Amino acid sequence: MKKEGMSFFEWQRRFDKEEACKDYLYHEKWPNGFQCPRCGHTHAHFLPSRGLYQCSGCHKPHLVTAEAVFHSTKLPLVKWFWAIYWVSSDKGGISALRLTKLIGVPWPTARLILTKLRKTMGH
Numbered sequence: 596m597k598k599e600g601m602s603f604f605e606w607q608r609r610f611d612k613e614e615a616c617k618d619y620l621y622h623e624k625w626p627n628g629f630q631c632p633r634c635g636h637t638h639a640h641f642l643p644s645r646g647l648y649q650c651s652g653c654h655k656p657h658l659v660t661a662e663a664v665f666h667s668t669k670l671p672l673v674k675w676f677w678a679i680y681w682v683s684s685d686k687g688g689i690s691a692l693r694l695t696k697l698i699g700v701p702w703p704t705a706r707l708i709l710t711k712l713r714k715t716m717g718h
Contacts, residue, residue: 606680616672620659631655664715674698675708682712 601609610616629639629648636652648657660666665675677698681689689697691706698705 603677603680603684607677610673610676613672616676617659620663620672624659629657631657664711670700670704670708674700678705678708679712682709682716 610619628637629650630637631639631650631652633655634650634653636650638651639648639657640651641648642656645656646658648659649655650657658666660668660672665672668675678694681694681697689709691702691709694700694705694709695702700708
């Protein structure tokens, strides 16, 4: 996800809003446009009240965060994306305490983020 040579300020500008993060995830999940994994239909309606896409063929709901490290999170995606930057750019390994200060979350939350990101990066 992190591009070579991108500073935190560039990263922060690119992923400054929740919508920018969701747009990125949409294009990563469906690079050629929406395609339902259940029925193969290529059209979906966005339901803003629920924050998901509903397949026009089988009506199955799809989240851009489904099957991703931040699925079912209550934390804003902006904070997740910033955490991804700091975890992937810190050569010595970032601590939960440092991440707490960098993204403004409680220590248990920072520890959970680190655990999930490290496990995901290991795959």
